[in-house]
Amino acid sequence: MTAIPLGVPRRLVEFTLDGQEARVPEGSTILDACRAAGKDIPTLCQGDTLTPKNACRVCVVEVEGARTLAPACSRKAEAGMEVRTDTERARHSRKVVLELLASSVNLSTTPRAAEWIKEYEAKPDRFGPDAARVDEEPRVDNDLYVRDYDKCILCYKCVDACGDQWQNTFAISVVGRGFDARIAVEHDAPLTDSACVYCGNCVEVCPTGALSFKSEFDMRAAGTWNEAEQTETTTVCAYCGVGCNLTLHVQDNEIVKVTSPHDNPVTHGNLCIKGRFGYQHVQNRD
Amino acid sequence: MDLHFGDSKPTDEEREAVDALLGPPGSAWETAFGDSTVRSDADLRWARGGRAARERRDLLLPGLHAVNDRVGWISEGALDYLCRRLTVPPAEAYGVATFYSMFSVKPRPATVLHVCTDVACAAKGSAELCAGVEGRLGLGSGVSVERSPCLGLCERAPAALVVRAGSPAAGLGDPPPDSRSSHAGEAEKAHATAVVAPATPEAAVLAASAPETAEPEPPASLAVPQAGQPGLTLLRRIGVVDPASLDDYRSHGGYSALRRAFELGPAGVIREVTDAGLVGRGGAAFPTGVKWKATASQPDRPHYLVCNADESEPGTFKDRVLMEGDPYSLIEAMTIAGYAVGAHKGYLYLRGEYPRALRLLGNAIEQARARGLLGDDVLGQGYAFDIEIRRGAGAYICGEETALFNSIEGYRGEPRSKPPFPVEKGLFGKPTAENNVETLVNVLPILTMGAEAYAAIGTEKSTGPKLFCVSGSVERPGIYELPFGATLGELLGLAGKPGNLRAVLLGGAAGGFVRADEMDIPLTFEGTRAAGTTLGSGVVLAIDDTVPLPRILLRIAEFFRDESCGQCVPCRVGTVRQEEALHRIAERTGAAAAGDIALLREVGRAMRDASICGLGQTAWNAVESAIDRLGAYE
Secondary structure, eight states: OOOOOOOOOOOEEEEEETTEEEEEETTOBHHHHHHHTTOOOOOSSOOTTSOOOOOSOTTEEEETTOSSOEETTTOBOOTTOEEESSOHHHHHHHHHHHHHHHHHSOOTTSTTHHHHHHHTTOOGGGGOTTOOOOOOOOBOOSSSEEEOGGGOOOOSHHHHHHTTTTTOOOOEEEESOGGGOEEEEGGGOOGGGSSOOOOOHHHHHOSSSSEEEHHHHHHHHHTOOOGGGOEEEEEEOOSSSSOOEEEEEEETTEEEEEEOOTTOTTTTTOOOHHHHHOOGGGGOOO | OOOOOOSOOOOHHHHHHHHHHHOSOSSHHHHOOSOGGGOOHHHHHOOOOHHHHHTTGGGHHHHHHHHHHHHSSOOHHHHHHHHHHHTOOHHHHHHHHTTOTTOOSSOOOSEEEEEEOSHHHHHTTHHHHHHHHHHHSOTTSSEEEEEESOOSOGGGOSOEEEEEOOBOOSSSSOOOGGGOOSOOOSTTOBOEEEEESSOOHHHHHHHHHOGGGSOOOOOGGGGOTTTTOTTOSTTTTTTTSOTTOHHHHHHTTTTHHHHHHHHHHHHHHHHHHHHTTOBOTTTTOOBHHHHHHHHHTOOSSOEEEEEEEOOOSTTOOHHHHHHHHOHHHHHHHHHHHHHHHTEEEEEEEEOTTOHHHHHHHHHHHHHHHHTTSSBSSGGGSSOOBEEEEEEOOSOGGGGSHHHHHHHHHTSOOOOOOSSSOTTTSOGGGSOEEEEEHHHHHHHHHHHHHOHHHHHTSBOSSSBSEEEEEEEESOSSOEEEEEETTOBHHHHHHHHTOOTTEEEEEESSTTSEEEETTOTTOBSSHHHHHHTTOOOTTOEEEEEETTSOHHHHHHHHHHHHHHHOOSOSHHHHHHHHHHHHHHHHTTTOOTHHHHHHHHHHHHHHHHHHHHOSSHHHHHTTHHHHHHHHTSOTTO
16 A cells, blocks of 8 residues: 655646646646656756755756756746757757766766767767866775765765755765865764764665665676666565665575665655665575 | 764864854863763753754854964864854864865964965966965975965955964954064964065065064055045045044044935835945846845845855955945945845855955944944934854855855855745845945945935946956056946056057956957946946956966966866866866967867856856856957967
8 A cells, every 4th residue: 555645735837848838736846847748857966855956957948038047856837937948058058067977977877877978969078088087986984885986976965865854964065165075974084983874865865876885886896786687675674663665676585785665655765774784684594 | 963973172272262252161061072070960950052052053164263263274173072062063064164265174384375376466476476485485384385266455466365373362353463462472373364465475475474573554545546536436435534443434424324224214225226226246236226125025034134245256356445445334334234124133244365354344343333333223223233244264156145145154155046036035044135345335325415316327227336446467456436337448548558458357257358459348237248248346357468368268267166166067077177178278279279169168158057156157258258359269
């Protein structure tokens, strides 16, 4: 049985989306409207359980009368607005943003990145071989998860998930500024010396694989990670009585990682250290 | 929230610096060094801190300043102690401390010599200055030499700023030169700052070794070649009044505008400002009356007034000269603005690189408060208003209105996305009117001469007098006041235009270049727009043909790369790619540069269209104009 959250009824806002009449509940974003209309707008930093940070700028669209492009993920639809999602101008910005990202970080584990790069004919190589890259070694300082900032696009989702939007642990923050800005814990210490409580909710929301389970990281390094062969089983966590949903990802009869369904109205994909990482006892066969 | 701290402890000096700002800890829990003997019986029954401390999050930046001023850098122990006192997560505070260029989280000498390497100083030999200074101050000299973006001393380029950490001087900022103690021992040197401009390597090194005895700065009036001339409006008191004396200010017409404001009432003031046609002078040219009316009419309370004195645009120094030469005028103007928008608290966000303005404004606020011109009952009119100065710490982006709010609130100075606009949700999420210094100071003549007379100055769409920051290759650099509508040629004529003028940078690094043969461009918002350029913040930086243009463009690109907050991709990576391309074509022209120029255009267009704020949106303007108008790489 799926619980259906019932919100307060909302008025409908009427506006124009690519020349078509669109009606969405008040408070909806342009991206919500696009998705409802079956339009596929690329986005990286938008998260279904978090307030949009609109930092990646891949989802920009043209709003009639506005000087600059608007991020579809966070701009609310307003009555009478005229929005165009597929203009040359919007496509140009998306292409360049994808080029800028792909030339500076490793998008190999970012879902759909390759597809969008192809669709927008982005050529990340054209900045030359000397183009500055983030170029960092993965930080492996604990047995639960790995931070590989070479893959980080600074979407702020982990910061928001660790901070006031979900976990309230505030163990991570953006430090430095400009191209040198990085995600870090206090004093840029190893994770084990930080305020981290290993809930793994940052890993859950990371859109690029910059944060990954140690199990997944090791298997990728060994070449044994095979998503196609994995099965997913959603069950209830047995540790306490809250009843959080766990999705067990199983490959070769071993649990390789644990996620949680985002549409669960209670947990919205969040877990604690036990639910997320405490599964070894299940497969202890001795 | 359950905060986690490491084992790092503050030194006594660091703790003193924080306690001097926040007061002694209310209970041992606030310090929580794990030493249970320190806790009193009362402490074991309840803990203060928590929500009450968290509501003082905006003291994070002043706290970081307190430690940095005292010790010269911010250690783990000091940062953790400040976080315990304010209940701020250390990771967030670390993110804030590493955001600002004037702070260091790594040990460094107590004395830092900031040498300006920005456009105006670069044209006047900052490279030689840096080399000379570094040649004399080797390792072990106890001085850290740091290359700095624009210090706002363009009329006296090249410039340097010395900041020495030490025990706090009495009062706000630094003591006047005569009362500076010369007997302070080596062990406990006092916090001191010194501005050296124009700087030679010898003078800069001398000031770095003993900032308390450095040559005093020339008076602000020397930055105003027109000082004392009749017909000035905004600059009329510069060089005429004693900037430290409230009586002198009043004897020169001070506080008559505030009296008029009380006669008119808040709505009346807004009507006058609207009728006068005043628009913002910070660069965006938004109608001030509209902003004030929108703020005043918000039902949410309290309302705030913020004065943006974070003048960091390379080539801009008019606000510094106004604040140093006529500080009370800003205090009076802020009081009027606060009254008009229904605010009882005004924040004056001053960039960290202006020690003299800090000192003079601090004094002006104290004096005004002592005389009932600020406080619970301003001029006996039953209106309560007070002003707090907040010091920036080296971040151009904090001049962006919403980044400035984040900075005051104790967060990283990253811009917020709009809407909602500040008039609706600004500082602390409340309706806020934010105005630049020059904009506010314009309110005084509007009220004293009346909207009609004010609007008669200038042109129909750009009313009033305007300040221009003239620097670079001119005979008399400085701040000039002209009515809107004067031409670029007329302005440069006043300042002494060089015979070999190559180009003029209008509006600063975020503005654009115009050619030497475009002297008839009218200096108005509409006139510059029609000419395909911008007035921006009023920068007029003259470049003669001896200055290598590609070098200037590289410096502008470097500036934006350095000052990008890093929040959005087009700006964070785009500014880097822009600088790389300019490096590749630094010595190339024509076909050899064509590929990279095409690349620059594509990246520039995306930065302009897709960046979150004005920094990324304008980062390509100057370079583009140099290519298109000056033929920089042909």
